[in-house]
Amino acid sequence: MGVWIFWARGLFFLVFSLVTYLTLTPNPDDAEKGFAAARYIAALLFGDAQFGDKVAHFAGYGALGATAYWAQFKVFERKVWIPALLAVYGALLEGVQGYGGIRSAEVADAVANGLGALAGFAGAVFLAIIVCKRQPV
16 A cells, blocks of 8 residues: 555545534534635625535535545445445434434535535546546546
8 A cells, every 4th residue: 555545544534533523513502504614615606605514514525535535445346436425424424413402414414415525536536537647446
């Protein structure tokens, strides 16, 4: 295993842990939805900062999809299953949120998770093909 795969896997598990923690811990009642940067991007893209939470979900799972690709993770001997597996994980975490009674599960968050994982993975494949001249999958 190359050194870059070791670092990519370490980064994946760091992002994975952070996303899991942020998804399952309660938000204070006075906290705004999403991070400041996500609210800013939501205001630019959608004209409403309230979508910052969805942008944050998309970005977090995008980072997971990209780092999973670069870490060379495979499911059933193929990398292409990774975005689907991350989408299922994101949907399961959303469901778990609803059981705590503090936060609520949202279908839109689960969709943002899945689309983010797919976009991050696709972006990494694009970089591998165009920039690095590698075999993508």
